[in-house]
Amino acid sequence: MMRAEVIGDPIEHSKSPMIHGFWLDALGIEGEYGRTQVPADGLGAFFAERAQDPDWRGCNVTIPHKEAALDHVPDPGDVRASIGAINTVFRDDDGKLVGTNTDAAGFYAPLADTDLAGGHAVVIGAGGAARAILFALSRIGIGSVTLMARNPLKGAGLLAQFGLKGDVVDFAAPLPPADLVVNASPLGMIGQPPLRLDLDPLPLHAVVYDIVYAPLETELLAAARARDLATIDGLEMLIGQAAAAFELCFGAAPPRDRDAELRQRLTA
Template sequence: MSKPYAEVIGDPIAHSKSPDIHGFWLKQAGIDADYRHCHVRPEELADYIAKRRTDPDWRGCNVTMPHKQAVMALVDRIDPVAARIGAVNTVVVENGGLAGYNTDAAGFLEPLQVELAKTHYFRMARIIGTGGAARAIITALTDEGVVLVVAGRDPDKARALLDELDPDGEHHVAPLSHFAEATDFAFDDREGCFDLIINATSLGMAGQAPLNFDFSHVPPGSICYDIVTAPLETPFLAEAKARGFRTVDGLSMLIGQAAAAFERFFGLPAPRDADGELRRILTS
């Protein structure tokens, strides 16, 4: 007998942790449904979507690279946040059609919600990277009233990104090398301020070049956030912890964005009371 299912698609896809996350939550919630992975090549994407439209058991899919932009032309409605980001990572069956969402922004913000619920005199984030993840992070933070400094290999690309995503914002750009070199800047009193340092690149990931970052650029009281998931404690986060800064690892964003998708697929909030056990599964 068939039963409801959702899945994650991409090329490649075998490495995805999404089946482990959603499968764990389905079991915890007692929901009789499946979550799978499906290898979909770029030339197969349109046929995949067309076939799933006619499958009564299909509840939707998470979308990974390289399909996050291409899938936008294949759905019936795009959520305004996804439209601003310019990428869809979640497709769901909705009102007889298909709707495209982006849960990366919500997933990124989830571990920061307690801090963002406070009132601050000033909020600033330094973002390393100008790729797809940075688009979601920039969108999320500008909606929270955060002034940004975006650093990339090409500062012109960083400026174009900010002009597109928040044209009225008073943000700044810098070359990647700016944060690799020490600074003698004397930070003012940060009491009542919110400061965030984000690695939104693959630098520091296993098999990739390290993130060359000098901690003289980190204001007192900052939170250091790395979206890399392998290794979970990157050299950037390890040094941040050693220096006494609060840290957020990449699993926090991964689990947060999955939780937002889970509720859209299966109609119930993801059961989050066993997140510690889930983390152990994902890192074993």
């Protein structure tokens, strides 16, 4: 039986098993999808062991391993040079494990009808998810980015890597009047400190996007809705990136026409 899983540390919060399990059942595929907590110093051993199991089709990679996982699997698409982080490992046609990134496409999908070309975005965080988001923003022609990061040198390096104009500020800085605000950090996640921002500087057309999905209704999204701002929750990116990963691992496109039913199950 084909098997796949999601790895991270922590991992109990992950909704990926429910998503992939829903699609496996819907398509009648004999397979299973689980979750495994893998510490940072165990990544090498994990991939070496899984590589020997022909039934293991791959995994999704979440916090905090998206950058480190690049050191343990081949990178034929040179994701290291483009995004600098992977979130999916799968077997290629030769049966070898390779890494890729589906986060960028998953992040952009709910913004596809939003004209952000030349606009101003605020991105909070500088980890693996932020890399994919900055990559996506660079491809849609965002005008400038304010990156909120604890390490200003790392933040400046990320903006330069993706050819983005903008500035790096700390988490206590006030928001500029941006068109898009994205929380790409773990702040606001269950077990993490909250993310509290004063959204008053944002114009009425601004979009607030929080990739955290546990809890789904974060303080950031609640504050945005209180101001009648457009919001995008973490399930949008989660389902979008999972769909691409599912096809890579199990060889079939998931039934996206049943997204509404899937969301109902995830939020029950």
